[in-house]
Amino acid sequence: MSFPQPARVVLTHPAGWIASGFGIGLSPVAPGTMGSLAALLPWWFYLQHASLAVQLAVIGAAFVVGVVTANWVIEKTGVQDPSVVVWDEFIGQWIALLLAPAGWLWMVLGFGLFRLFDIWKPWPVRWADRKLHGGIGAMLDDVLAGVYACATLHVIVALLDANGILKPI
Template sequence: MKGTRPTSIEFQIATWFGSGLIIPAPGTWGTVGGFVFGCLLMAATTPVITFLMAIALTLVGYFAIRKIESRFQEHDSSFIVIDEVIAILFVLSLLPTFTPLFSVLGFILFRIFDAVKPWPINWLDKQIGGATGVIVDDLMAGLYTLLILWGIYGYGLI
């Protein structure tokens, strides 16, 4: 991480206040940070506020990722985890019911889809460059997560 200031706001946002620097599995640690933040936000406010926060972080995160990628000359560095934070906030805000069970299932399913990258997540990950590409594959993993959770809920499986 030569040439950057770890205290810069874009670095703090991109690494979600350093959670992306935890090894091993920085993506999981970033998701944990986003999950805790999202659960606290959901408990204190509403799903709409959490959804709006996800949108705001998408915009702020996009510019933070652009600056960090430009500085490091590397696409989707493992320490960039704001994309996981954004996606888990969308997942939490769009859950069929905000319960501990559905929240934890959302976390687990999201991490599986983000790590395994089934089609078209893997395609999006390879085809779309820059900050957009960093964010979009995680949003698709979040969408897959929500489809499964809404299916489980709709069919009364849990």
């Protein structure tokens, strides 16, 4: 099988594998969405059950790893924020789900909200996407989209809870 550039570069180094979400960024269809979907697996099986301190530690460490590995791919390919880099989607998705109620419904809603803000790119998400370069630029727009999604998810939870609609799922 023959892969186009930057896929060949990604396959040659562990940094490329990590930045691509262990190869998910090589998807020919919607690699960002595929990366966000893949991020739900570790969330479902581990992170949603972890304390806030553990969640923040994992997200923080993964962010640093993402900056370094995305920067490696950017330097090797010469492409700013290449679509093959989806580790940023993992981080943004995990931020979107911080302190979300347990259950598949909230995970699906968090996924949808993160994709909405990642695609729409309201300020300052769009600013970070356009003005910041290198690994930090590749990562930060998704972090900010995750913050928007997290805040929106918690407003929805609070509104449902305040109106007596929220029930455990």
